Amino acid sequence: MEEEHSIRMDPCSSGKDKPQADQLEFGRKFTDHMFLMDYTGEKGWHAPRIVPYEPLTVDPSAMVFHYGQSVFEGMKAYLTPDGDAQLFRPERNFQRMNHSNNRLCIPSIDETFALKAVKQLIALEKDWIPKAEGTSLYIRPFIISTEPYLGVAPSRHYKFIIILSPVGAYYKEGINPIKIAVENEYVRTVTGGTGEAKTGGNYAASLKAQEVAEEGIAQVLWLDGVERKYIEEVGSMNVFFKINGTVITPALNGSILEGVTRNSVIQLLKQWHVPIEERKISMEEVYQAHKNGSLEEAFGAGTAAVISPIGELVQAGDHLEINDGKTGAIAKRLYDTLTGIQYGKIQDPFGWVEKIEDVKQTNLKASG
Known part of the structure; x- marks a missing residue:
């Protein structure tokens, strides 16, 4: 039977200093919070939460370390000239994540809920989206197998995690071959x-x-x-x-x-x-x-x-x-x-852009 879940919010007491635009390096700095969700065979996906960014506690025998059962995605959040935050075709990323999940024998995620979780996390961390030309907030959703077991078989325990990293312009001096x-x-x-x-x-x-x-x-x-x-x-x-x-x-x-x-x-x-x-x-x-x-x-x-x-x-x-x-x-x-x-500078004739409301969502629910 499907169970409804609300995202628990556990905000940090004090935020980290944000890097200057000219100090941004891909994947080196991370925002104050991250999203986590657990999976067990008995409960399915459960306990979604936004918590302070911190190290994970994972058993040394967790299967991801030994057999590499993991998947990830990469997308970005952008600031428009009006100061709005938006995503580019994020639903395609979560569709592909489930395709990867299937190949790696990882339980599928609720794609609609995953997108709403990203939006809620970014709404909380909007001040981390850099404002300089060509910069953005990189989004890394990933799933790892966490069952403490050395048998070669699909894990029965997983973590779904989303972390955010402000990144600089890929081409600092213009697009170059x-x-x-x-x-x-x-x-x-x-x-x-x-x-x-x-x-x-x-x-x-x-x-x-x-x-x-x-x-x-x-x-x-x-x-x-x-x-x-x-x-x-x-x-x-x-x-x-x-x-x-x-x-x-x-x-x-x-x-x-x-x-x-x-x-x-x-x-x-x-x-x-x-x-x-x-x-x-x-x-x-x-x-x-x-x-x-x-x-x-x-x-x-x-x-x-x-x-x-x-x-x-x-x-x-x-x-x-x-x-x-x-x-x-x-x-x-x-x-x-x-x-x-x-970046919202020209018309989007395909409906590719997903806007992020500038609010802290508190009543988000999803099927487990």
Whole structure:
């Protein structure tokens, strides 16, 4: 039988000093409060609460430490010119979290309740949203398995947690193209694995390739794990190539994460009547397009950078400069449009924005 829950509020007695805009570093500073909710097989999801940000007490034998059963999401809260706080397509993040939960054998969450919990937490912490151009409040919802047990099986206990971190502008001096290395040795994941889930193990598996990349390389371009020829992602972003007037992005194949920004880019391109294809694209196709002059642009798309232009691809000693190392027109238009919608500076024709009421909600309820 479903049980109703109210979010318990336990505000801290005194807040931390907020960092200056020029001191913001991604994921280093955190707000005064966090959201917590527990799961047991007997009670389901229960005891939702907003409490002071503090260390967790977790048993050393908690299953997350041994078998990596965890998922997470990433989104942002933005301040509009009028001082309102808003989110960008957060419902897609919680839909994807449940997709990840299913793959990792984690109980699903109530997506509507999770969104309301985020809104209540941000309403409480609104003063933490930085005001400087291009800054925002990063939101990290995550679930970890906490049952103290060393057997290899799905956990019966979990914690759902949301923490917030003020972050600076990704591009401090304007949107700039980056240098990317094509990864030929390591793979990120394979179809049938966990690539389409947002789980920590995927990111742990990606660290080695970045660590051994040559000086000046910002990210690596991942190829498929079977034939080692088809492009999948760039760093932790989805990737797009504009070839002879058509924008091409790798089709979702079970090993590629379905990005919220990726979906937004595709919708914008369709609205602008720019040809867009979701299909397999090989590194050889990109190489030949560069050789014959039809490779016009390349860029990554993700929450942190929104749009990250690729100015150069490096593979086995070959250096493929794209668009003279400059930001392409499509990448710039996408960046300006997406950030304009996110910060409330331009019209949102898709209904992507979720407003956060500037009140402390006290009667929030959800199904357990």
